[in-house]
Amino acid sequence: MLASFIALLKRDLTxxxxxxxxxxxxxxxxxxxxxxxxxxxxxxxxxLREIAPGVIWVAALLATLLALDGLFRADYDDGSLExxxxxxxxxxxxxxxxxxxxxxxxGLPLLCLSPLxxxxxxxxxxxxPALLASLMLGTLTLSLIGxxxxxxxxxxxxxxxxxxxxxxxxxxxxxxxxSSSVIAASQGFAIEAQLSLLGALFMFAxxxxxxxxxxxxxxxxx
Amino acid sequence: MTDTLLSAQNLAVFxxxxxxxxxxxxxxxxxxxLQLHGDNGSGKTSLIRALCTLLPIEQGEISWRGAALPAxxxxxxSEMTYSGHSEAIKGDLSARENLSFTASLRxxxxxxxxxxLSRVGLQxxxxxxxRFLSAGQRRRVTLARLQIxxxxxxxxxxxxxxxxxxxxxxxxxxxxxHASGGGAVIFTTHQxxxxxxxxxxxxxxxx
Numbered sequence: 402m403l404a405s406f407i408a409l410l411k412r413d414l415t416x417x418x419x420x421x422x423x424x425x426x427x428x429x430x431x432x433x434x435x436x437x438x439x440x441x442x443x444x445x446x447x448x449l450r451e452i453a454p455g456v457i458w459v460a461a462l463l464a465t466l467l468a469l470d471g472l473f474r475a476d477y478d479d480g481s482l483e484x485x486x487x488x489x490x491x492x493x494x495x496x497x498x499x500x501x502x503x504x505x506x507x508g509l510p511l512l513c514l515s516p517l518x519x520x521x522x523x524x525x526x527x528x529x530p531a532l533l534a535s536l537m538l539g540t541l542t543l544s545l546i547g548x549x550x551x552x553x554x555x556x557x558x559x560x561x562x563x564x565x566x567x568x569x570x571x572x573x574x575x576x577x578x579x580s581s582s583v584i585a586a587s588q589g590f591a592i593e594a595q596l597s598l599l600g601a602l603f604m605f606a607x608x609x610x611x612x613x614x615x616x617x618x619x620x621x622x623x
Numbered sequence: 624m625t626d627t628l629l630s631a632q633n634l635a636v637f638x639x640x641x642x643x644x645x646x647x648x649x650x651x652x653x654x655x656x657l658q659l660h661g662d663n664g665s666g667k668t669s670l671i672r673a674l675c676t677l678l679p680i681e682q683g684e685i686s687w688r689g690a691a692l693p694a695x696x697x698x699x700x701s702e703m704t705y706s707g708h709s710e711a712i713k714g715d716l717s718a719r720e721n722l723s724f725t726a727s728l729r730x731x732x733x734x735x736x737x738x739x740l741s742r743v744g745l746q747x748x749x750x751x752x753x754r755f756l757s758a759g760q761r762r763r764v765t766l767a768r769l770q771i772x773x774x775x776x777x778x779x780x781x782x783x784x785x786x787x788x789x790x791x792x793x794x795x796x797x798x799x800x801h802a803s804g805g806g807a808v809i810f811t812t813h814q815x816x817x818x819x820x821x822x823x824x825x826x827x828x829x830x
Binding site: 483622 | 701705707725752
């Protein structure tokens with residue numbers, strides 16, 4: 402079981418390394434959206450600092466959403482998905498490997514770039530740990546929840562908009578606790594409560610989402 | 624060799640409101656080869672996908688070694704393999720990488736990959752990304768995958784697509800040796816296939 406989990410993870414990472422456009426595009430989108438704000442709002446430090454947590458978080462959320470559409474698409478199109486469903490390994494474990502690979506390809510680079518964008522948005526340095534911690538838990542949760550929507554819409558030709566409509570409402574709690582933890586940290590308040598809630602959301606998604614994704618993919622491949 | 628592997632009772636499959644077939648009964652035992660016949664649109668692929676539990680059945684029951692599917696799915700999947708219209712090959716990975724992924728999914732030894740590659744005649748192209756292979760060569764990769772999947776039951780949907788004369792002979796040979804080794808094969812094809820020494824049964828699908 403572990404061997405097949407690692408094999409699928411390795412396969413997806415190898416594929417991503419050979420086809421860079423798929424994961425570089427959402428990342429470029431993330432950087433561009435955030436850098437548009439200082440240009441649009443003007444170099445007013447106080448205003449930028451105030452909106453920084455929300456802007457970075459919303460941009461990260463949209464970049465995740467943008468990347469989600471391709472999560473199962475390639476496997477669906479070339480028939481690999483059927484082969485994975487029919488493999489003797491537990492299907493939800495394989496699904497979890499796919500989501501983890503997807504997060505390593507899209508979520509982790511996003512996390513690594515966020516300190517740079519925090520500087521662009523003049524976010525105080527003391528809020529950086531909160532930004533990184535909340536984005537780490539948050540993007541993992543977003544990938545898990547979003548994968549349910551991606552699994553449901555993979556069979557549709559123009560599933561992108563429907564995917565956004567399906568999963569954006571489910572992203573709201575993550576956005577609220579994520580950006581509020583960064584706001585609290587930049588004002589010098591404690592952030593344990595927000596991070597605990599984000600952690601709880603993540604655990605909840607980790608336990609339940611793989612089963613939902615697995616069932617949705619079975620329905621989509623009919 | 625009379626133990627029944629897969630059996631279907633009273634099977635009916637719908638596509639939307641349209642009934643493809645109903646009251647279908649058949650079974651396949653070890654050492655047997657079952658060829659599905661039928662015109663285009665008669666439901667061969669749908670039957671095959673239903674046998675793989677990929678398509679829900681409207682009524683009836685499919686069972687594997689006496690246990691009803693999809694409850695007995697776990698054991699069934701470890702003993703069957705399916706090769707469909709879509710090749711399920713990653714164009715950015717080489718044939719060897721594609722096969723080695725299948726091997727680790729199915730717990731097959733890596734050593735059998737080389738053997739399977741040379742059997743289908745791809746040992747010289749094994750490290751080329753599959754998107755540079757011809758359609759027939761990609762089909763051969765799926766044949767190599769059959770070899771390394773160590774399954775009892777092969778379910779093949781049009782295995783001869785885009786294969787040349789040698790490729791067809793290879794498929795005939797593979798099916799015959801799989802059946803004589805105690806395996807079972809269910810397949811569809813529109814081309815004549817000579818399976819000497821095999822116990823080939825036919826199933827005609829009529830609307």
